[in-house]
Amino acid sequence: MSPCRDVDSLTSLCLHNIADNMESVWMKDYTDKYMEDYRFMYIEGPFNQIAGPLVQQLIRILGDSRKLSKAGLQLLLQPHLTELSLRPCAGLINNAMAQLVTVRCKFLTSLDLHSCTRIPSASLVSMVERLPRLQKLCLSDTQSDSLVLATIGTSCPRLRELDVSRCKKISASSVLSLAYNVKSGQFCCQALRVLLLQGVRPQGDQWVYALCFLLLALPGLEQLANPSLADAMRLLYLRDLSPSGFPPENFPSLAEVARTRSGRMSKCNEGVRIEDTRTATQDAPLRLKKLEDLGEEDVSILGSLCRGLEEVAISLRNPPESSWSLMQWPNLTLLNLHCPDHPLRSLEDILPSIYPVGHSLRHLSLQNLLWRQEETLPTLLAWCPNLKSFQSHFTVLCHTVSHNALEMPPWLGNPLPLPHLHTFSLLLEGDDPIPNIFKHKLGGFLVSLLKGCPKLESLSLCGVPTLLDTVFETVYGSTQPEPLQKLREVSLCNSNVTQWGASLILRAKNDLKTLDLSHCKDVMCRDFQKLQERTRKDKRNVSITWQ
Structure with a gap:
């Protein structure tokens, strides 16, 4: 049996010890002598000797445990910090504290002020002006x-990531200032x-414009997160670059921006500048690598604008008028297909669309779909040998004729090779009775899957009607090297399993x-107690959930 890995690292223990004694030891002298005069460059003491990431970790520990005070934060704002997140203590951050950050932490490359609502706009401007090294x-x-x-546009030339979500004072016209300086007439x-x-x-x-x-x-944009993004891309695809009433005064028109972009791309490619605005976006394709909540009807037309896409979430509604494929995105590594309301589309419907990108996928999520044929899911996973995570939620809608037990084909048990898979989640629902042949073939699929995933760490089988005792008996009874040695988290919530399967x-x-046996109707209270007793006997720190 593998040794217990619950022992905290020495670093973590030390940081928690500091956090526990912060008020009584580390802040006492500072609070008594220097609290009202904190505008010096730094404070000589233990915290300017600790590496920046550890100081940030200490801020998080204190913030999460509600042990951080203004004095404590002042003590931790050290000049050698390059990354600072004030998210855990957003309620402490006011105008004075914001100014202190710019005085003490001049070399920041990453700053997180999420929910720091007490900092006025003018102070935010001052902070940005004094932190030109910011990249995030x-x-x-x-x-x-x-x-x-x-x-931000004029003072942070190195900025690569910006999050201004849920800012009530930001309007459609104000975001233009991020990319264009009206005073200098330059893009920024x-x-x-x-x-x-x-x-x-x-x-x-x-907003669309x-x-x-x-x-x-x-x-260089690789991700632009906003609900109107698909509408904006559709306008670019249609080359509608002359909307009425846009842009505001002193900003260049969309057609002018498109010509500038095309000219830059042409120079980079040693080509000739193209002045026709109708082809500008075709000659300078978007570099987006991530699209969220893309409509199924837009997959084909918008795909031509960003061939380098790596992550996409597609919303499936009514069947589209024409078929679509993901072939245009050969670099796709993350795919999320989901029905936002009731499950209207089946796994079988979208299977041909996934096939062209199966080998490139690393993360696949299929949510709120129908599952009609038992062999479809094994076929899909066989197309995706490089998956690292798979998450799914299906409503089983199977009309297969039921078979007698003697007619059930034996489980071959051949491993389904998924050598990189570390997360597998299968959630099944359905009001109709599931035929025995479907349950049997599902069990055989799970056996093959678990035999072929040596790196699996998280396993979730929720609502699975197959008797999982037999599945685990077959998997652990094989003569191959010990399976599932990396397993850390198992959830069998509402599945067909007994105390025997869990004990395996x-x-x-x-x-x-962790082992979750919630709502497993064949696991009784005495079974739960036996499982807990086994963990104590084996000296294993496993959290078992049951109700």
């Missing part, structure tokens, strides 16, 4: 406005790769930390 900045749910965005923030604009107030078509402007003016997992050689 989170201002979500703050008082950021157009002036803050304009300052050209290093930006990720821009998050979730939860901002929609303003009709103006503003997103078009950003897509054209920021040529507990007795196996693995790194198990």
Whole structure:
């Protein structure tokens, strides 16, 4: 049996010890002597000798445990910090504390001010101006406005990631200031790769036009998160670059921005500048690598705008008028297909669309779909040998004729090779009785799967009607090397399993930390107690959930 791995690292123990004694030991002298005069560059003491990541970890520990005070935070703001997240203590951050950050931490490359709502806009401007090395900045749910965005554009040339989600003062017109300086007439923030604009107030078509402007003016964008993104891409696809009433005064038109972008791309490719705005977006394709909540009807037409896509979430509604394929995205590594409401589409419907990118996929999520034929899921996973995680939620809708027990084909038990898979989740629902042949073939599939996943760490089988005792008996009874040695988390919630099947997992050689048997109707209270007794006997620290 593998040794217990629950012992905290020495570093973690030391940090928690400091956190426990912060008020009584580390802050006492500072609070008595220096609390009212904190505008010095740094404080000589233990914290300027600790590596920056450890100081940040200590801030998180204190913030999460509600042990961090203003004095403690002042003590921890050290000049050698390059990354600082004030998210765990957002309630402590006011105008004075924001100024202290700019005085003490001049070399920050990453700053997270999520939910620091007490910092006024003017102070945010001052902070941004004094931190020109920033590469990552989170201002979500703050008082950021157009002036803050304009300052970011002119003062943070190295910025690669910006989050201004849920900022109530940001409008469609204000985001233009991020990418274009009206005073100098120059495009700015050209290093930006990720821009998050979730939860901002929609303003009709103006947001769509503003997103078009950003897509054209920021040529390096790899992710632009906003519900209107698909509409903006559709306008670019249709080359509708002359909307009425846009842009605001002193900003270049979409057509002018498109010509500038095309000219830059042409120079990079040693080509000739193209002045026709109708072809500008074709000659300078978008570099987006991630799209969220893309409509199924837009897959084919929008795919031509960003051939380098790596992550996409596609919403499946009514069957599209024409078929679609993911072939245009050969670099796709993450795919999420889901029905947002009731399950209307089946796994069998979308199977041909996934086949072209099966080998490139690393993460696959199929949510709220129908599952009609038992062989479909094994076929799909066989197409995706490089998967690292698979998550699924199916409503079983199977009309297979039931078979007698003697007619059930034997489980071959051949491993389904998924050598990189570390997470597998299968959630099954359905009101109709599931035929025995479906249950039997599902069990055989699970045996093959578990035999072929040597790196599996997290296993979730919820609502599975197959008797899992037999599955685990077959898997652990094989003559091959001990299976599932990396297993850490197992959930069998509402599945067909007994105390015997659960005990097989507990007795196996693995790194198990949690076992969820919630709503397993064949696991009784006495069974739960036996399982707990086994963990105590084997001196294993496994958390078992049952109800």
